[in-house]
Amino acid sequence: MFSFRFVLKNIMHLFIVFLGVSIFTFFISHVIPGDPARMLVGPHASQEALETTRVQLGLDKPIIVQYEKYMVDLVHGDLGTSIRTQRPVASELAKCFPATLELTMVAMFFAVVFGIILGVAAAVNRNKWIDHVSRIFSLVGVSTPLFWSGVIALIVFYKLIPIFPASGRIDTFLSPPPHITGIYIIDGLIAGNFAVVISAIHHIILPSVCLAYVQLAIVARQVRSSMIDVLEQDYIRTAKACGIPRRTIIYKYALKNALLPTLTVTGLTIGELLGGAIITETIFAWPGMGKYVMDSISFLDFPSIMGFTLVVSFSYVLINIGVDILYSFLNPQIKGVEK
Amino acid sequence: MIYSPKKVMAILQQNTLTLIGAMLVVFIIFIGFAAPFICPYDPNLMDIPARLQAPSLAHFFGTDEMGRDVFTRVIYGARISITVGLSIVIIAAGIGCFFGSISGYAGGKVDRIIMAATDMVLSFPSMVLALALTSAMGPGLFNTMLAVCIVRIPLYVRLMRGQVLILKQMQYVRAARTFGERPGKIVLHHIIPNCLTPLLVQMTLGIGDAILIASSMSFIGLGAQPPTPEWGAMIATARVYAIDQWWYAAFPGIFILITVMGFNLLGDGIRDILDPRSRD
DSSP: OOOHHHHHHHHHHHHHHHHHHHHHHHIIIIISSSOHHHHHHOTTOOHHHHHHHHHHHTTTSOHHHHHHHHHHHHHTTOOOBOTTTOSBHHHHHHHHHHHHHHHHHHHHHHHHHHHHHHHHHHHHTTTSHHHHHHHHHHHHHHHSOHHHHHHHHHIIIIIISOOSOSSSSSOTTSOOOOOSSSOHHHHHHHHTOHHHHHHHHHHHHHHHHHHHHHHHHHHHHHHHHHHHHHHTSHHHHHHHHTTOOHHHIIIIIIHHHHHHHHHHHHHHHHHHHHHHHHHHHHHTTOOSHHHHHHHHHHTTOHHHHHHHHHHHHHHHHHHHHHHHHHHHHHOGGGTTSOO | OOOOHHHHHHHHHHOHHHHHHHHHHHHHHHHHHTHHHHOSSOTTOOOGGGTTOOOOSSSTTOBOTTSOBHHHHHHHHHHHHHHHHHHHHHHHHHHHHHHHHHHHHHOHHHHHHHHHHHHHHHTSOHHHHHHHHHHHHOSSHHHHHHHHHHHHHHHHHHHHHHHHHHHHTSHHHHHHHHTTOOHHHIIIIIIGGGGHHHHHHHHHHHHHHHHHHHHHHHHHTSSSOTTSOOHHHHHHHHHHHTTTOHHHHHHHHHHHHHHHHHHHHHHHHHHHHHOGGGOO
16 A cells, blocks of 8 residues: 555655755855855945845845745745846746756666666676676776766767767757757657657767766666675575576566665666756756856856756755655555654 | 785785776876976976977877976876865765764764754755855865865765764673763774774775866866866866867876776775675
8 A cells, every 4th residue: 555644754854855955055045155245246346336235135134034035035936036147047947947857867767777787787697797897887987077978978979970969959950849848859759840859869869878877887886786685585596496487587576676776876866967967068068957057157146056056956855755755665665664 | 804914915916906996096196296206397387389289209198278288287187186085085074973973872862953964965966065065155176175075074974873873782882881981982982993994985985986076066167277287177178179189188087087996996995805794
């Protein structure tokens, strides 16, 4: 039975974490910087302009009042106004959110699918060449800086062997599909415009594979070690003794149990993918939230940076609570047990 | 668990990957220290006529857009990255151990407060939090180090707390308590020395990680500022030229890769050596 109380408890937990995250971002944005008003008006503004901005921002009021205003704005979906574009941060982020979602989801797909394949292959052929290759592949993966592998991928697959485009989401001569989800591959399919779909897939492969590589390595490591654990258990030995074919044992009996811990790793992976998107989107000129925040950084556009932090962290928390609920759903052992 | 140097060497020889890791780390530290003696040029010496030259005997790794020698800058970069990695990990581990052991030993309300703060930090993706903190404090290498440090502290708090919770129940710790030793002394003398193995492993693995995040921050433009020969910052500039001048971006990255890989291999190896249970 799916425990309703468990879900309820998770939702309570969600609220507490959201509150915590918002207090934290409030603290970072209102307490740490020497003077947000000074950052807004620039270093050469007059004293009067500075004072006016300070009153406008409510910085002359007590910190509790400032927090109240911050929370009220937040609940109303107001993340402030961008210094760089002079437009509301929330709508700017909403505009580039689908691009980031598309990129991270495809990267996630690569990381999980190939991570599992590699991990299983390594565990089943333990200490054989395939295991060693997978180990080295993973080691290089967790040690490679994302910003470097992106640049190298461009040099190799754009310059030397020109099979992938260097930037953008679709070819420039194509017009984007009508906005439904904002995810070009899905929107293109809905509109029946296959030229767009193919172009979108063609453009997404290189950035998403680069983004996925590190996480692929982590998933592969996790799958390998939990698969090895499972393969040594009694019920697998019994299955072997019963003469059940090896393939069935691996895929039907062992893999299912080995994938449970992988689920948790996958949830954490999303955070790294969202963080990594800042770098990947910049290198591949992918018009998502990461590129937006990168452009904001060069202007020290503080409201945009904090808005990005908040949106990404909220999505991250949300996804991980989803993973927790899914975990309890898939693993009967922890149901009803105090977390 | 302490082994004689001879035994450690024997284990190292059995474990080729650990040996490679140790050699990579020693190599990077060595070139960092010996930079002024190895390098043929000054890292900030500009030579505009010789800009963007391909690798040659005069410039092993070519030159950058100002005509500076990429080889020299990469070697000097080792100094920065090693310093950054080590200081982040040492400070984060120090603070983390302090709060972790308090949390584990004291329990109750103190434990709950410390763990709540830890969970709060962990509910942000690490890159994103580091970015938010650095941009709040202002760009620069020092602030980046501070930010990455804050992001990394929870790791050590959790590790230490877990260890303390186990060790607290041990007979000898209970005995010490019965004899009326003060909590601070028990933690310092009886608990911390027995947590060193996992701590050392975590710290070694953490150095590579810290170097990766710090150089990413420099790449983003929040960390080391040009003309500092920091690897991430170098690649950030090199990105513009990468398509036609591959060497400029390639070499700093290779050095990040081997440094981080060295620490990862060494960390895994130390775990295998100090904890025989995890050996295959």
